[in-house]
Structures are given as structure tokens and as C-alpha cells.
Amino acid sequence: MTKARALIIGAGPAGLMAAEALTGAGHRVIIADAMPTPARKFLMAGKSGLNLTKVQPDDVFFGQFAGPDMPDFAPFGFGPQQATAWAEGLGQQMFTGSTGRVFPVGMKASPLLRAWLARLRQAGADLRSRWRWTGLEGGFRFATPQGESLLRPDVTVLALGGASWPRLGSDAAWVPMLRDAGVQIAPFRPANMGFRVAWSAPMQKVIGQAMKGVAIRAGDRVSRGEWVISHAGIEGGGVYEVAAAIRDGAVALVDLAPDLDHDRLAQRFARPRGRLSLGNWLRRVLGDPVKVALLLEWGRPLPGSADGWATRAKALPLRHDGPMALDRAISSAGGVAWSAVTPDLELRALPGVFAAGEMLDWEAPTGGYLLTGCLALGRHAGRAAARLLQH
Template identity: 70%
Template sequence: MSEAVDALVIGAGPAGLMAAEVMAASGRRVVVAEAMPTPARKFLMAGKSGLNLTRDEPADLFATRFGGSTGGLLPPDPRGYLGTEDAAFGPAEVMAWARGLGISLFTGSTGRVFPVGMKASPLLRAWLGRLREAGVELRTGWRWAAIGGGFGFATAEGPRVLRPAVAVLALGGASWPRLGSDARWVEMLRAAGVGIAPFRPANMGLRVGWSVQMRRHLGAAVKGVAIHAGGQVSRGEWVIARQGIEGGGVYAVAAALRDGAAGHVDLAPDLDLAALTARFQRPQGRLSLGNRLRRVLGDPVKVALLLEWGAPLPDTPAAWAERAKSLPLRHDGPMGLDRAISSAGGIVADAVTADLELRALPGVFAAGEMLDWEAPTGGYLLTGCLATGRLAGLAAARHRSVA
């Protein structure tokens, strides 16, 4: 069966829903096709521990956290996702948009912005309600399967073909595939002439082969340290996991570590080297090595890391202080895409116009994690998805030729 539609969005995550919202607001009749039984599954999963919408900081500073070939389209390039005159959608705009859905927000001490209720589900319910009122039709269980002569879908009722005047693709990247972002679209677009960079894990943990002595610390949080890598510094917390190290403090510098930058951990970032050396020089009596180190560092988890990664062990107070201030972060590479929060890679900058239209497929636009960009967690990822969805949707709304 074949059906003509005015505007099509494939993918009902944040980027796709934002594209649908702005197209509907412009008067287009929008159909959203989603492969999963319900929309925005990754969005809901990400919000389980608290939905970090954005980061309350100036847009020019915010934009420096985006990498990848299409991440370079962000400001200071004035034609970028957050910087075009009609598509500006940085932190301030995200906060105003959420409040417009009736969601009260608060800003934490690090600038992260959350709903007062912390959860993603109230925001999603309000958003879907607004889209229904705007006439957006959501079709779940529709998996995109073919392109050419329209967009072919596999559905519970059998094959269907939609022939849109304009389309926005927002199918996600390749992380958390069980939630829908399985990158099955890559071969279809590549065959159509769209340039695509291979996917790699982003915002992921790092594999570490722990010693037997570290097993008692599995699950422990690492607090009050700083990770240095690739010119970046992260003061966030992280966790000693069975497979390695995970958590926000690691994710903030994960891209640099993944790409080969050496990393080190400062176990006492609030003390300078001289002050820490003085602590190591204090008389310790007959205390064991572990107890001496615990007295200096005040945390058994820090001591365990120092003994795990500090070999060969120093033999003077000054050397111990230097090692604690610059402890090599020893790892065996990134964890895989199935455990990554997001992915790097995707549709490259040369394959899209400044409005995110695919050069090989006129009238077809792309948004969200399909594009080759990456950013750390902490509000950057979600804002980037919303911003690219908005930019693609605005451009698609203006497009009048048949794809």
C-alpha cells in the first residue's frame, strides 16, 4: 500500500519530535513513524536517574563542547545549529521550551538543569499532548526498511510505503540498540550516496582488567578526584565497575581517552604538590603502607587506585605526592556501543547542507545522533538533539519540492 503524506519524520526521539513540532507549527501535516512500540525510549531511560535537559551557561561556551565533523557546524559558526537567526536553540531556549510545556526547572550547583520532579515522563506526556493537538500523527511499530519511490516500512499490517513531500530522518546513532538506535539505516543511506563516518562509542566507560585486590572495591564511587586528558579536566564522580570505570566523571573526558590521549588522575586536586608532600612527610610510626596512605588521602578507594595504578611504588614522600597528583589512568580501551551513552560518527558534514538537507537526497533532512557529532553528558547531548531537530524541521517546513 502506498500513501502520500505532506511531511514525514522517521524516529520519535527528541530530535524527531522537535522536528515534528516545528513543522506542525508551520502548518505542515506531519506523520511520525517509529519502529519501537512506544516513542522516546532512550529519552525515558536517560531520565530515569534525573533528566538533565541542558546546561545553564552561555551559548558560546556551551558550543565548545561539541566535536565531530557536523559538531563543527555549531557556533562560533553563525550558521550553526544553535546560532542561526531563526533556529537558535541553546540552553536558554531549551529552558523556555520546557517551561512552556508546564515543566518547572531548577539549576544545580554545576549548572545542570533538571525538571523539579527529575523524571522525563511528565515532560514527554506534555510534549506528546501538544503534538496531538497540533495534528501530528504518531505511528508506532513502523520500521523503515527501504528508500526509493517513497519510504518503505515494515509494519504489523504488512509492508507500507509513504510518499512525503518532505522528510526528516531522526533515527539515532548506534548506542543502546535495544532501545531503538540500532543504526540499521546506515546501509540504506550509504547506498543512496550519503557519506557516513563509522560509529564509535562516546560517553562510555573504559575497560580495566582489575587485580584481585581491587575486587572488594567493585561498585565503589570515586569522589574528590580530577581526571586530566587531552587538555580537559573532569571533577565529576565515577564508579569502579566490574568491567572497568564508568560514570559522569569518566564520560566528560572519554572522547579524548578513546582517541589516544594519555590520562592521569589527581587524587588530591584541592592540594598543591607542596602541601601534599608535607602530608606524606608526617611521621607514620609503625602503620602499614595501606593505613599510612589512608591517613594521607583519607579515602580507601583512592588508596586502592594509587596501589593499583602506581607501580612501581615510590620510595620517598615527595615521590608519593607526585604519583598521587599524577596517577596514570591505565585502561584497555573503550567499552562497546552497547554500553555507551551515545555514539560518535554518522552522517558527515560534507553530506548535508547548512540546513541539514542530505545533498544526495533533496527534500530529505537529518537530525540528532544520525549526524557526525558528539558531546559529553551533562545537558549537551539532549540540547544538541533538540537543536538539530529544530533546525532540520524549520528547513523542511520551508521546503516545497517533492522528494
């Protein structure tokens, strides 16, 4: 049995930010993580360019966050400006793209993570890899390379992630332990996921190609981002932005020409087809063979007039067979219910134990929202834990 005043379980962004808050208050912490190396999902997110946050007013930015009984994230005091300043404080030069998204100049997560871990170690954080939390009997039990270990900290922050990307560590193995301890857990559901589509044979020629210059409308949400036609269905940022609404039953419509109003598009469809095949004629009108393929796939029965073609192209039904599986989702909804934690994120059933990050029941689109949200929650839980230690 090892005595430690502060324990963090989970070495992702929320856990490391909690550790930073605790070490910043002068407390030494143990960070236990089941994986061989820390922050694997964070590093995976950085493979295509680490989108840390998005420059928007706080009310607009945090308006993208959703969850049953979820509090407003803005009072946590960590939004786009704070996230950018934090990364710059780690020696990372940041830039803002044309869409407001903020990235490191090097477009990688690894330099930021290395600097972060070095600062945490210098401040008194002890990172223990391959430490898998196994139970709460008599304290926090772990299976480690050296055998079983038992910790009895004064405060603990749980930051074990949700249920997406289990191979990177977010496997929700903590659910039975907390549920048995009396913590209310909402069922996990995929978030920021694609949708399954059983494509017809003619669609095979556009598999792997990107859908650009379109809009998806689902409920009160509209996405103009790119997405991809994959073997399994539709995936990518443009789908993820409206995925929650579609998952929850909203009818989704694709606008293949969002920069043209109905009348101007109808004029294009009114041009004589002549001896052109249907596909070639549609390519002349829409200018993109991927759009044409999708219109022929989802637009049947095909219209018989220019006005009908314009109506169909401006509101093409997005036909799908349901969301892709949880283990393929970018993130998850569900987890520790907000009613199960205090405003300080302390578990009501386990005094002195806090929850942060994707363990809690909230979701947000990709594009910087998820990362900033995890950092905000980790910081908030870590600061609350530090205050408890001072009492």
C-alpha cells in the same frame, strides 16, 4: 501507498522537535517509529533525573561539541536558555543545580514527554509505532503491524539516532540504506563511554564504589565529576566528560587530591608512618579507601619518598584496556558526514530529506549537552523542511 506531505522517521527528541517545527508551521506530519513506544532513550536518560541542559554562555556551552567539519551549533539558535524555556512551555517547572545543570523539579522525563506528545497530537502529528523503515524503493517503505506500507512525502526528516543503546532503538539499521543512496557515512565509535580495566584481585573490595573528589586530565580537558569502579572497568559522568580525548589517544592522569598543591600533599606524605600498614598509612593521608586502592593499583612501582608519593598521587596514570563497546556507550560519534548535508541539514544525495540528532557526526559530553544538541538539530531540520513545503 499513503500520501503524506511531511514524514518524520524516529520519535526521539530530535524527531519530535522536528515534528513540532513542522506542525507549528501549519503542516500535518506522520511520525514513524520502529519501537512500541516513543522516545525510549530519552526516558532512560530521565531515570536518574532528566538533565536537560546546562546554564553556560553559548560560546562555552557549544564549545563542548565536537565532530569532523562540524559547524558551530550556536547559530542554530537553540541553547540552554531556549531549552529551559521550551520545557517550561510544556508546563514543566525547572530548576538549576549548583553545577549549572538544569532539571525538571520532578526529576523525571515522563511528564515532559506526555505533555509534549499531547501537544504534538493536538497540532496534527500522527504517531505510528512499530513502523520500521526498510527501504527507499519508490518512496519510504515500512514494515508495520498491518503489513508493508509505502509513504511518498514531500519532505522527510530522519532522526533515527546513532549506534548506542540498540535495544532502545538506536541500532544504526539505516546506515546501508543511506550509504546505498550515496550518503557519506563516517564509521561509528563509542562516545560518553567507560573504559575496560582488568582489575587485580585486591581491587575487588572496592568494586561498585564511587570515586569522588578527584580530577581526570586528558589532553586539554579536565573533569571533576564522580565516576564508578565497576567489574568491567571505570564508568560514570566524570569519565565520560573526558572519554573522547582518551579514546582518541590522549594520555589520562588522575589527580587524587586536586584541592591540594604538590607541596601541601607532600607534607602529608612526610608524616611518620610508624607501625601502620601501608594501606592504613595511605588512608590517613588521602582519607578515602577507594583512592588508596586506585593508587596501589595504578601507582606501581611505588614511590620511596614523600615527594615521590605526592607526584604519583597528583598524576596517577589512568591505565585501561580501551573503550567499552559501542552498545554500552551513552552515545556515539560518527554517522552522516557534515559534508553530506547542506547548512539546512538536507541530504545532498536525497533532496527533500533532512537528517537530525545523533544520526549526524558530532558528539558532546553528558550533562545536558547531548539533549540540547539533539533538540537544536531537530528544530533546525524541521524548520528547513517547513520552508521547503512553502515553496
